[in-house]
Structures are given as structure tokens and as C-alpha cells.
Amino acid sequence: MDEKKSLEQSLELMAHLDGVESAGRRKAVEAWLAADPAAVALRDELSWVRQAVRSHEPLGQVPDSREFYWSQIRRRIEQADAVTAAAARPSRSRFADWMAWLVPVTGVAAVTLLATLHPWQSGSATSGVTEASAMTYTSETDGVTIHWID
Amino acid sequence: MPPSLNNDYPSSPDEALVGWAQKGDTEAFEELIFRHRDKIYARAMMMMRNEDEALDLSQEAWVKAWQRLHQFQGDSSFATWMTRIVINLCLDQIRRQKKMRAESIEQIEEEAGGVERQMPVEHVNPTEGLEKEELRIRIDEAMAKLTEAHRTVLVLHEFQGLEYKEIAKKVGISIGTVMSRLFYARRRMASLLQGLKRERKA
Numbered sequence: 001m002d003e004k005k006s007l008e009q010s011l012e013l014m015a016h017l018d019g020v021e022s023a024g025r026r027k028a029v030e031a032w033l034a035a036d037p038a039a040v041a042l043r044d045e046l047s048w049v050r051q052a053v054r055s056h057e058p059l060g061q062v063p064d065s066r067e068f069y070w071s072q073i074r075r076r077i078e079q080a081d082a083v084t085a086a087a088a089r090p091s092r093s094r095f096a097d098w099m100a101w102l103v104p105v106t107g108v109a110a111v112t113l114l115a116t117l118h119p120w121q122s123g124s125a126t127s128g129v130t131e132a133s134a135m136t137y138t139s140e141t142d143g144v145t146i147h148w149i150d
Numbered sequence: 151m152p153p154s155l156n157n158d159y160p161s162s163p164d165e166a167l168v169g170w171a172q173k174g175d176t177e178a179f180e181e182l183i184f185r186h187r188d189k190i191y192a193r194a195m196m197m198m199r200n201e202d203e204a205l206d207l208s209q210e211a212w213v214k215a216w217q218r219l220h221q222f223q224g225d226s227s228f229a230t231w232m233t234r235i236v237i238n239l240c241l242d243q244i245r246r247q248k249k250m251r252a253e254s255i256e257q258i259e260e261e262a263g264g265v266e267r268q269m270p271v272e273h274v275n276p277t278e279g280l281e282k283e284e285l286r287i288r289i290d291e292a293m294a295k296l297t298e299a300h301r302t303v304l305v306l307h308e309f310q311g312l313e314y315k316e317i318a319k320k321v322g323i324s325i326g327t328v329m330s331r332l333f334y335a336r337r338r339m340a341s342l343l344q345g346l347k348r349e350r351k352a
Binding site for chain 2 (some may be wrong): 010018053072
């Protein structure tokens with residue numbers, strides 16, 4: 001019998017032991033067990049290992065005291081709660097982020113546009129600085145007058 | 151939420167403690183931890199074979215349990231629910247570790263049953279006549295010598311009580327691979343337990 005077929009047969013034997021083999025294969029496994037003492041030996045080995053392991057689950061003991069162990073868990077719970085709370089806190093929306101830079105940019109653009117479209121009045125500054133030239137912008141609709149002194 | 155002042159935690163059943171904990175009673179939750187912490191830690195230790203990791207993952211399991219306590223419906227015992235959480239955390243950790251390291255050729259060969267194929271069948275049960283505690287220690291020692299892949303399948307099948315297909319889904323392998331790993335794990339355990347008995351006699 002080749003190795004692969006032998007392994008398949010052994011796995012079927014194990015499935016039989018665990019009670020999960022298909023109904024169609026049960027008879028084949030039982031026939032193998034009836035004819036081959038090696039199959040019986042393998043089944044017995046798998047069986048006692050399974051029984052021994054299942055009924056003797058290794059035990060463990062937390063190395064820390066009750067108070068210390070609990071304090072560690074409580075701290076981690078508090079940290080996790082803090083992260084959750086921070087994530088749930090309302091943050092500035094994407095719209096607000098856009099508005100934060102859109103408003104000043106729009107303002108500058110508007111001023112530039114108005115400056116381009118409206119006539120500028122040139123004249124001398126009235127501040128007494130005779131060398132300086134001045135420009136005045138007036139918008140009657142906005143009721144604004146801007147004096148620009150160089 | 152403040153603790154329920156009139157609750158007698160140590161003498162209350164798990165179901166009552168869970169109910170109080172679900173309402174925010176941390177003292178009830180602490181009592182649950184005290185009752186089950188060793189079992190949860192032991193399960194993590196069996197999977198990871200490393201005390202620090204087992205301790206860390208067992209604590210993480212309790213944190214997760216607190217956060218998901220409202221999901222616990224009582225379909226299984228609280229202890230069973232807790233072991234599922236810690237096992238899932240261990241499997242996640244193992245997956246992360248596997249991504250970080252390339253498995254050695256020896257391990258790949260062993261997962262394929264390279265050594266176990268050659269092992270003779272143990273006709274004598276070496277566990278007969280042993281004291282329960284002694285056998286428990288021997289099984290723990292033998293499990294420590296299994297490869298991680300074999301041990302994981304063995305723990306999930308024998309201690310978590312999962313069927314082949316459930317293990318396949320959880321671990322992300324085929325049912326055939328689950329069966330071969332379980333088969334080789336059991337064969338290796340038989341050999342290791344026999345060897346431990348011989349060592350003891352010598």
C-alpha cells in the first residue's frame with residue numbers, strides 16, 4: 001500500500017474513533033479493523049491518547065495576586081474606554097475644514113475682483129507727506145472707502 | 151455605575167454576577183475574573199507556551215469580555231464564552247507572529263508528518279497506573295514539545311471541543327489538514343508519553 005493511501009486510511013480510522021466518519025466509510029473502516037491487527041493497534045493508541053489528554057487538561061495559575069491582576073485589567077479597560085470616548089467625540093467636520101481655508105481665500109479673491117472691476121481714484125495723500133502718492137478706492141454700493149498710501 | 155451594595159459576590163452564581171456586571175457592576179466582574187482567571191490563563195498558556203504572552207492575552211480577554219458583556223446571552227456557560235474569547239485572541243496572535251517569521255524547514259516537515267510517519271505504534275498505554283496529577287504534568291510537558299500547528303489543533307479539538315470543520319474555519323486551513331495535524335499530534339503525544347515513562351523508569 002502506498003504512503004498516501006495508508007495516511008488516508010489512518011485518517012478515516014481517526015474519524016471513526018471521533019465519530020465523524022461518513023456512513024459510507026464506516027463499513028470500510030470496520031472491515032479494515034476486522035482484518036488487520038495493525039489497524040486495531042493504531043486505533044487503540046489514538047484512543048488512549050485522546051482519553052488521556054481530554055481528561056487531564058493541564059492546569060495553570062495566574063502568577064499575580066488577585067488585586068494586582070484586577071488592577072491591570074481595570075487600567076486596560078479605562079484606557080480602552082478613553083480611546084473609545086476620544087473616537088466618539090465630535091470632531092470638526094470635513095465641511096468645517098473646507099470652510100477654514102475657503103473663507104479667507106474667497107475674501108482675498110473678492111477684494112482682488114472688486115479692485116479689478118471698480119475704478120481707482122488717484123490723488124495726493126492728505127497726511128502731509130508730500131512725496132507719497134495715494135490711491136483711493138470707493139464703493140458706493142458697499143459704502144466703503146479705502147485709502148492706499150505708498 | 152456604583153456597585154450593588156447588597157450583592158453577596160462570593161456566594162452568587164456566575165449567572166447573577168454576569169447580570170450585575172452587564173449593568174456596570176465592576177465588583178461583580180472582578181469576582182468573575184477571580185473565579186475563572188486560572189482557567190483562562192491556562193488555556194492561553196497551552197496555546198502560546200509563553201508565560202508573558204499568556205498573561206497579556208488572558209488580561210486582554212477580560213478586557214474584551216467587559217466590552218462585549220452585553221452580547222453574552224447565556225447560550226453557553228460564562229467560562230466557555232471566556233475560553234472562546236481567549237482562544238480567538240491566541241489564534242490572532244499566532245497569525246501575527248507567523249507573518250513576521252518564516253517557518254523553518256523542520257517545522258514544515260513536521261507539520262506534514264515527517265517524523266510521525268516513521269513512529270511505531272505504542273501498544274502499551276503508558277498512562278495507566280499514573281496518578282492524575284502526574285499524568286496532567288506529563289501531558290503538559292508532552293504538549294510543550296509539539297509544534298505550534300499540531301498543538302493548536304489538539305487544543306481546539308480536545309479542550310475546546312470543536313469539530314474538524316469548526317477548527318478548519320477558525321484556523322483557516324482545510325478539513326484534510328486539520329485531520330492530518332490532529333492525527334500526527336496524537337501520534338506524537340503517544341510517543342512522547344511513552345518516552346516520558348521510559349525516562350521515569352530509568
